[in-house]
Amino acid sequence: MIEKLQEIEDRYLELEGLISDPEVISRQQEWQKYTREHSRLSKTVEIFRTYKQVCQELEEAREMQKEKQDEDMALMVKEEIALLSEKKEKLEEELKLQLIPQDPNDEKDVIVEIRAGTGGEEAALFAGDLFRMYSRYAERRGWKLEILNSNPTDIGGFKEIVFLVEGHGAYSCLKYESGVHRVQRVPSTESSGRIHTSAATVAVLPEAEDVEVDVNPQDLRIDTFCATGPGGQSVNTTKSAVRITHVPTGIVASCQDEKSQHKNRDKAMRVLRARLLEIIQREQDEELAQERKSQVGSGDRSERIRTYNFPQGRVTDHRVGLTLHKLDMVLDGDIAEFIDNLAAAEQAELLKQAQ
Numbered sequence: 001m002i003e004k005l006q007e008i009e010d011r012y013l014e015l016e017g018l019i020s021d022p023e024v025i026s027r028q029q030e031w032q033k034y035t036r037e038h039s040r041l042s043k044t045v046e047i048f049r050t051y052k053q054v055c056q057e058l059e060e061a062r063e064m065q066k067e068k069q070d071e072d073m074a075l076m077v078k079e080e081i082a083l084l085s086e087k088k089e090k091l092e093e094e095l096k097l098q099l100i101p102q103d104p105n106d107e108k109d110v111i112v113e114i115r116a117g118t119g120g121e122e123a124a125l126f127a128g129d130l131f132r133m134y135s136r137y138a139e140r141r142g143w144k145l146e147i148l149n150s151n152p153t154d155i156g157g158f159k160e161i162v163f164l165v166e167g168h169g170a171y172s173c174l175k176y177e178s179g180v181h182r183v184q185r186v187p188s189t190e191s192s193g194r195i196h197t198s199a200a201t202v203a204v205l206p207e208a209e210d211v212e213v214d215v216n217p218q219d220l221r222i223d224t225f226c227a228t229g230p231g232g233q234s235v236n237t238t239k240s241a242v243r244i245t246h247v248p249t250g251i252v253a254s255c256q257d258e259k260s261q262h263k264n265r266d267k268a269m270r271v272l273r274a275r276l277l278e279i280i281q282r283e284q285d286e287e288l289a290q291e292r293k294s295q296v297g298s299g300d301r302s303e304r305i306r307t308y309n310f311p312q313g314r315v316t317d318h319r320v321g322l323t324l325h326k327l328d329m330v331l332d333g334d335i336a337e338f339i340d341n342l343a344a345a346e347q348a349e350l351l352k353q354a355q
Helices: 002-019 022-026 028-066 071-098 120-141 170-177 261-284 286-292 327-331 336-354
Strands: 110-116 144-152 158-166 179-185 196-206 220-225 241-246 251-255 304-309 314-317 322-324
Touching (some): 002 028, 022 028, 028 071, 110 170, 110 261, 120 158, 120 170, 120 179, 120 196, 144 251, 144 261, 170 196, 170 336, 196 261, 241 261, 304 327, 314 327, 314 336, 322 336
Parallel strands (some): 179 304
Antiparallel strands (some): 110 158, 110 196, 179 196, 220 241, 241 251, 314 322
16 A cells, blocks of 8 residues: 555656646646646645654654653653554545545536436426526535526426536536436326326536547537427527537437527537547446446436435435435435435445455
């Protein structure tokens, strides 16, 4: 472990030289890559340096213990050794956690796609509830949210809504939200008071950088059409809406929320790149994905991950068996407890595999 940590500190020092080099600074893309890596390693290096200092102090205290001393001094040295030994053990545990492989996407912005599933209009309303939940969560974190595409219904729901969340660590938190979210409640249109079960699917994709996904313009088919509103009615007479099809994979991304065709095209390309990156990473990490299934869920969009029960006012996450009796607060964006528990479960599993 010490050798690995020393390699990390050496790399950290090398990066310090690179990010202060005028030649590297002039190449902004390269400089930003080094800056991100330097920032990512800083916490590990800080803990490792503290650990080395504690080890040195502990060694000095043990040497002092070997010398002849009066009773009070011997007791003081003994207490000092006990405190330093405890601190060393805690730092070792922290360093083990720091050595767990990090998800390279954790610091990225994300594209979130919510689609109404089984349940018709009630599922579309629930998709709207989920969108508001994530909007409030993003607001609490100080993140920026931007709608990329939406297909609203007449009574305030969404058949589909796609949005971008920009903020530090957005993917590291929201990645656990991928999967099927189920709701149990009495629809407002239900006269007999019968509880219905509906579902919505959430997909969380890290936003792709240009260098990660090389899209050949010749592989794209771009169609333009008039944007539509709830119920399919036309909302403008110009062909500002854009649909982009990546012919080799059949992936389609569309956007109609902006009045400008150029802006809609840019937004649709961002979604397309994210979807292509997901495919590339899924193929590269197929083995890892199988391992993660045994952890907190694979993020598979077909996997039921959480149930929102309105009659009992509770929300249950099936991956970690956590139930919270505060449905209103959760739907108002208070989902941090779920995310913290899921992150801890994943971390514990990765630590077990690393040992």
